[in-house]
Amino acid sequence: MTEAPPQRVKPPGKRLSIILAVLVHVALVALLVYGIRWQTRIEDVVEVDLVQQAPAPPPVVREEPPPVPKVETKSEPKPEPKPEPPPKKPDIALKEKEKVKPPPKPDPVKPAPEAKPKFDPVKDVLAREEKDRAMERLIADEERKLKQQKEASAAAQTAAARNKAEQGYAERIRAKIRGNIVLPPDIKGNPSALFKVVQLPSGEVMAVQLTRSSGHAGYDAAVERAILKSSPLPKPDDPSLFARELSLTFCPDPREDGRCG
Secondary structure (H helix, E strand, O other), rough: OOOOOOOOOOOOOHHHHHHHHHHHHHHHHHHHHHHHHHOOOOOOOOOOOOOOOOOOOOOOOOOOOOOOOOOOOOOOOOOOOEEEEEEEOOOHHHHHHHOOOOOOOOOOOOOOOOOOOOHHHHHHHHHHHHHHHHHHHHHHHHHHHHHHHHHHHEEEEEEHHHHHHHHHHHHHHHHHHHHHOOOOOOOOOOEEEEEEEEEOOOEEEEEEEEEOOOHHHHHHHHHHHHHHOOOOOOOOHHHHHEEEEEEEEEEHHHHHHOOOO
């Protein structure tokens, strides 16, 4: 039976002693290095300039405003907050920022009040007389215009009445002559004939002249015979309407007598 080889037994504490020896050497080296640097350091030179300090300015004394008296305000109940309305749309950029208004124009310098003229009784009387004369002239002009209007209206009425009377007088003459016309059988249409008649104030026919023929010789002769047969012609009711010479127009249709061309 074989025995096992003996095992080496490591002495205790050998590793710890090695570590301590290394630490001691490191500390010694560090101490040597630091000592050499401390001896060779050059001290820094510091220069100091001594300046005399200026005297300080005197302190400024500020006057404190008097204390404002406290006004006791009564606490009012806070109103209940109202709901805010919806925001309005800006009116075109606040109307272009309310367009800068031009500065108001300075008031014009008012002229000094004119001194009132002194009262002159003579001038006052003359002014009244002139005013009265002007009023009289105005009234006279109005009366003259009114008179002229009345005269013109009366003249127009007189002319209208005379024209109507003349037409009636001429119609009475044509009616008497028309009753004596014997129309030829071969007449056609409505031809007109114009005659100039000369009479005496008594109505007796002195002459008959054909001024414009109707184009039908038989009709013209029949009218001329009728005019001569109707003598004396009717007299006007107003003697002032009597005319020595008459221009009379005749046509076959009695409704167109005096109006046919």
